[in-house]
Amino acid sequence: MGKAGSERYAAWGKYRDRVVHPVILKPADLDRARANLERHAWARGVLEDMRAQVAHTLGQGPDHVERMIPATTPGGVGFTNCPACEGNTIHGAYRWDPKDPERLVCTTCGLVYPNEKYPEDVEFRADRHGCGQVITYHGGYSFDFRGFHLRSSWTAQIRARKVSHMASQAHTLATVYALTGERRYAEKAREILLRFAEVYPNYLVHSSYGEWIDLPPHVAAERINDLPEDEWTIPPNRPDRRLHSGYWNSGRATGSGMEGTFIRGVAAAYDLIHDVLTDDEREKIARDLLIEGTVLLLADPALNNKSVTNLTATGLVGMVVGDPGLVRAGAKGFWHFVKNWFLFDGATSESPGYGLMTLNGMWAFGEALHGYSDPKGYRRKDRMQEFDLYADGSYRSVFRAFYDTLFPSLKYPASADSYVTTGLGAQYAELMVVRYNLPEYRALLKEVLSGPAEETGGEYALFHRDPDFAVQPGDRVALSDAFFPALRMGYxxxxxxxxxxxxxxxxxxxxxxxxxxxxxxxxxxxxxxxxxxxxxxxxxxxxxxxxxxxxxxxxxxxxxxxxxxxxxxxxxxxxxxxxxxxxxxxxxxxxxxxxxxxxxxxxxxxxxxxxxxxxxxxxxxxxxxxxxxxxxxxxxxxxxxxxxxxxxxxxxxxxxxxxxxxxxxxxxxxxxxxxxxxxxxxxxxxxxxxxxxxxxxxxxxxxxxxxxxxxxxxxxxxxxxxxxxxxxxxxxxxxxxLVTGLRWLSVSGEAVALEVQTRIGTDALIGALDSKRRKVQTSGGVLETDGTLTVASSGFLYLAGGKQARFGGRKVELCAGRLGGEVLGIVNGNDDSYLVAEGLAPHGLADLIGRTVLVEDGSSVTGYPVRGVGLSGDEVRLYTKRNGRGYNVGGGTGWSMIISGYAS
Ligand SMILES: [Zn+2]
Ligand SMILES: [Zn+2]
The missing domain is CATH 2.70.98.70 (Beta-galactosidase; Chain A, domain 5)
Incomplete structure (x- = not known):
């Protein structure tokens, strides 16, 4: 075990015997799962699926686990080009079958690797700290990736596939045991965890770019950007005493910068089979696998969409080994992402795809933290007792924004680095129902499940869905018009x-x-x-x-x-x-x-x-x-x-x-x-x-x-x-x-006017940069307005940003086209947020509800829906969040509101 790990381990121990297992899932979740199993065919189906997933592993002899969890450090799954076809350049793409685990098949050309035509003839031997581990790469073909040469190691990828498969097998085996009490599932999970505890301390810190550090892992982890000696790197790259992308693609059991995905699987497995392990086994797994695993995770000072997975995995380790300090390290990371990485309107600054990736790294820890209590005997002021995570307004806004930004197809727009195929999975819809139980979330769940909600469910539902759950007759997915004040996208x-x-x-x-x-x-x-x-x-x-x-x-x-x-x-x-x-x-x-x-x-x-x-x-x-x-x-x-x-x-x-x-x-x-x-x-x-x-x-x-x-x-x-x-x-x-023709209308000043001929009549529209009075001749008569936007049709007249518009027999009159003043104060709360608006008379305030208040911060202007108004003494409050619906105010010095009106 490394030095940092030893220190962590030395600090550990005080509460290790006071953890009530399971702690990630709660005993009540197991009870709920058993009730679901008794009552619902879908729940029994989930269990049968889990049994099927691990059947192969369960049926293998004693050397299987050893073969699947090699002593040699795994590589990563990316950056493995296929030199035969160059398909999916940069990363390559391969099929891998756990039942035939020694080969990779290129999904583009079908070539099977390892392949003697492309021998792995470049060798790195970790003779000092790596106990003679040999890592090999194919020396013939390389791909120049922005100046860095990528070479392929199919054997290293195979090890990465095996190890990640086995971590998830351990988790599934342990889950089946927890649900059924069938001991053989626990025994196999135990075997896997003990094997990991044996080899993991010697897994070297490396990156998926093909760089390896033959140093004690804690030294390598802490000095990844400033190594005390050269790293080994595939020629013609030259060592530079740092990993090419720092922590971003680093790992030990993995090589993707997301070692936490591996750690959280084995931590959850340990938690569920804790009762079948001996004291010595508990100690070995906790020390050499779980706590050792946090060394690299805690070394990365960055907070990004990958490190979130690592920090929250650290928190899960803290829960299962009884280290409240690690739980807090995870919680600190979790709340940082909720409150700072996600925008104050709950949307993501990156994209729907990356927002989901970040949430993927967080939600499981959030679930574990909800209802969490520190071990008995932990008496500090920050003691957590049945912690209520879902009461937090910021986290609630994150899920709200994932709902509010959907297309009608329930997929996301492919803006920024998102995919056309990105949608909100059934698991999140399920979580939103379980934790917030809103009618629109229930309806969403019904739509994203592949069958009726009462007859369909996954693993999350098994443990968390109320056995009596039913979609209510009036539940509907309704999508609203929305402007996101932080993201600044209008829907x-x-x-x-x-x-x-x-x-x-x-x-x-x-x-x-x-x-x-x-x-x-x-x-x-x-x-x-x-x-x-x-x-x-x-x-x-x-x-x-x-x-x-x-x-x-x-x-x-x-x-x-x-x-x-x-x-x-x-x-x-x-x-x-x-x-x-x-x-x-x-x-x-x-x-x-x-x-x-x-x-x-x-x-x-x-x-x-x-x-x-x-x-x-x-x-x-x-x-x-x-x-x-x-x-x-x-x-x-x-x-x-x-x-x-x-x-x-x-x-x-x-x-x-x-x-x-x-x-x-x-x-x-x-x-x-x-x-x-x-x-x-x-x-x-x-x-x-x-x-x-x-x-x-x-x-x-x-x-x-x-x-x-x-x-x-x-x-x-x-x-x-x-x-x-x-x-x-x-x-x-x-x-x-509907539209059959268009024509320009003549208009004065900084304005445009057009007429839209439709199947049912003629519409006129005037857009202006100012509120000067204008008369425009349309084919249906004169349209007179001082608005910044006026729309006139045979059925209605709409005016915004002006005091009066007339067309045909209709007239819209407003007391003001625009209101405004200073922002005197901003108060953001968990349930309610508001700004104190100067320049508003107390009468007629109710008319402002539902409008958008524009808030200026000197260089730009954003908008918030007004969810309520209030008076406190002379103070006029415009609520941007009421009873948990809406947004915090991001800041600003001035406010204004364009008033609109309508006549039909
Ligand atoms: Zn290929
Ligand atoms: Zn784009």
Whole structure:
């Protein structure tokens, strides 16, 4: 055992005999599981599945465990290219079967490794601290990964596969034992844990880049970035006394930077078979495997989406060995991620995919900490007694945001480094039901399970679902219009329960995982994502093709990439009424653009259909390319003649055609038998370029084969005009389209006006940067308004940001178009949060509920839904969170509110 491990071990012992096992699962969870087993076929199915998963291991002779848990340190699962086919470049992708554990099969070309054509002829021998372990690599082929040579070791990957398989086998075996009391399952788990305890202390610290440190693991762990001597690295890489990516890809039983996934499996197994182990066995496993395992985990000072797994695994070890200090190290990490890594609105600064990855590293520890009590005899002030984790408002917001950011398909938009396939798994829906029991979560569970909720369940349900659980008749998944104040993305919804369609306007500030995509627009309707974000290509060499600005739906200025610093993102208007929904945002994505602003207005005529008006204004720069890409190849064009373009097209577009039209034109895509997507353009002085561009999407993990696809890129190019306003209308229609034509209306000052001809009448829309009084002649008469947004139709008149609008016989009058003042104070609480607003009269406050309050912090403006209002003396409070629903206030000095009104 290493020095740090010894110290930890010496400090350990005081409470080791006072742990009540099981402590990760609680005795009540086992009782609940037994009740579920008695009453529900699905529960018995879960147990049978677990038995089946471990049947092979259980049936093997005594040398099996030794073969599956080698004394030689495992490598990692990534960074193992297949030199024969180079499929899935950088990582390779292989099938591995625990019943045939000595081979890997390339999923692309089918070649079996190890393979004599590709011998592992480069050898590293750990003669000093590694007891002569030999690690081998194939010396012939290498891949230059940003200057670092990757070579493959299939044998090292095979060891990694075996060891991770056996850790999870131990956990499953122990779980079957805990449920059934059948001793042979515990015996096999014991054998596995004892074997791990024997070999683990000699597992060397290494990285999946093929670097190995032949030093005592505690020295290597603590000095991973500043080694006292050279590490061994595969030639031609040269040792530099640090691991290439520090802790990020380090490990001992693993090589992925997430040693905690291994540790938490064996810790949970130990907890469940504790009663069958002798005292000596308990000590050996606790000391040489569990506490030894925390050495590397605790050495990493960073807090990121990988180290979260490691810190929380440390906490689990603390629980099972009875070390409250380790429990606190885990808890400190856990709360850091809940309160600082996740944004104050519960969303993630990285992406839905990475948010889930972080949650994957956290939730099991959260479950264990919920209801946790420190061992008897621990009397310090911070003693935990049946700790109530789920009462915490910040953690509740994390799950809320995962719910609120879903598409109607219950998948996530593929923004930043997320995948098209990313969704909220049944296990999380189950946890949300168990811990929060909201009707919408029950309905969500019903939808994500593959069968009726009362007849279907997984392992989490077995232990946690109330045996009497039933989805209630009124439970529905309803998705709301929402602007996320920290993430700064606006979600507009349409249709019954908000499930008909979703528009997302992205004004999020640049974060390391984001794309260069400020003001990107996403549209999902009638089951189809039609304005898409391509998603994430993982470590693929061509991933920049989906990160780059022209991979998004926005205006590209001067053919340049958006900047990644100081791009900001502000909200100007967010409002959601039955017929008109609007999100209006701007950013500083281009240094040369003094205005970069997009207003999206969804005009909803209910059963007749809905269309999205997109107004994009840019000032500054020389070339403005309004760009979007079609969802699939092939479209029909009407109102414009496109012909083969001469010369080269921008953004790598091939087969470019070009054209121009003074009149509105449209392109239509056939999405399925019934559904069509039509994109209308109301042109200015511009050239249209359409061609085939990069369309591959982020489909999943690196072992998903490349899907090279080209999709139509549509560009409306304006050159030499420093100011541009692009006007477009998007409609996804099922049957007859609602929109039949468009035309500009003449309007004065800093405003745009257009008329939308529909199957059922004519609508007029005026968007303005100021609240000057304007009269606009429409085909249905004069529309008079001082609003920043006015929408007039035969059925209704909508006004925002002004005092009066008139059209036909209708009139909307508001006492103010805009309210505002200073923010006098901010109070954030677990259940309620509010800002104290200067400049508000106490009467008429109730009318503010449901509106969005804009809060300015000097450089940018964000928005919060007003969930309540209150008076305390002279103090007017605008609640942004009430009874746990809503958000904390992130800070700000001034507030304002655009008032809207409506006449039908
Ligand atoms: Zn291959
Ligand atoms: Zn993107």
């Amino acid at each position: 507009l919804r349409t249709g019954e329960d908000g499930r008909g369609g979703t528009v997302i306007l992205d004004a999020s500030h640049w974060g390391g995982h984001h794309h260069r995509d400020s003001l990107n627009l996403t549209l999902f309707q009638h089951g189809h994502e039609v304005l898409t974000d391509l998603g994430y290509l993982w470590d693929r060499p061509d991933k920049d093709m989906t990160v780059r600005t022209p991979a998004h739906n926005l205006v590209v200025v001067d053919e340049a990439e958006q900047r990644t610093r100081e791009r900001g993102g502000s909200l100007h208007l967010f409002d959601a009424t039955p017929h008109v929904k609007v999100a209006d945002c701007s950013s500083a994505a281009y240094e040369q653009a003094s205005l970069y602003r997009r207003m999206c207005v969804w005009v909803d005529h209910g059963v007749e259909g809905a269309y999205l008006v997109d107004i994009f204004g840019v000032i500054g720069g020389k070339t403005h390319d309004y760009l979007f890409h079609g969802p699939i190849p092939g479209f029909t064009a009407e109102g414009i003649d496109l012909s083969l373009a001469e010369g080269s097209a921008p953004y790598g577009i091939r087969n470019a055609q070009s054209g121009a039209s003074a009149d509105p034109w449209r392109l239509t895509w056939r999405m399925d038998e019934q559904v069509r997507f039509t994109a209308w353009a109301l042109p200015g002085e511009e050239e249209v370029i359409v061609g085939d561009g990069w369309g591959e999407r982020g489909w999943g993990h690196f072992n998903t084969p490349d899907k090279k696809v080209a999709i139509p890129y549509v560009i409306r190019r304006r050159v030499g005009q420093s100011e541009s306003v692009f006007l477009s209308v998007f409609e996804v229609h099922h049957g007859e389209p």
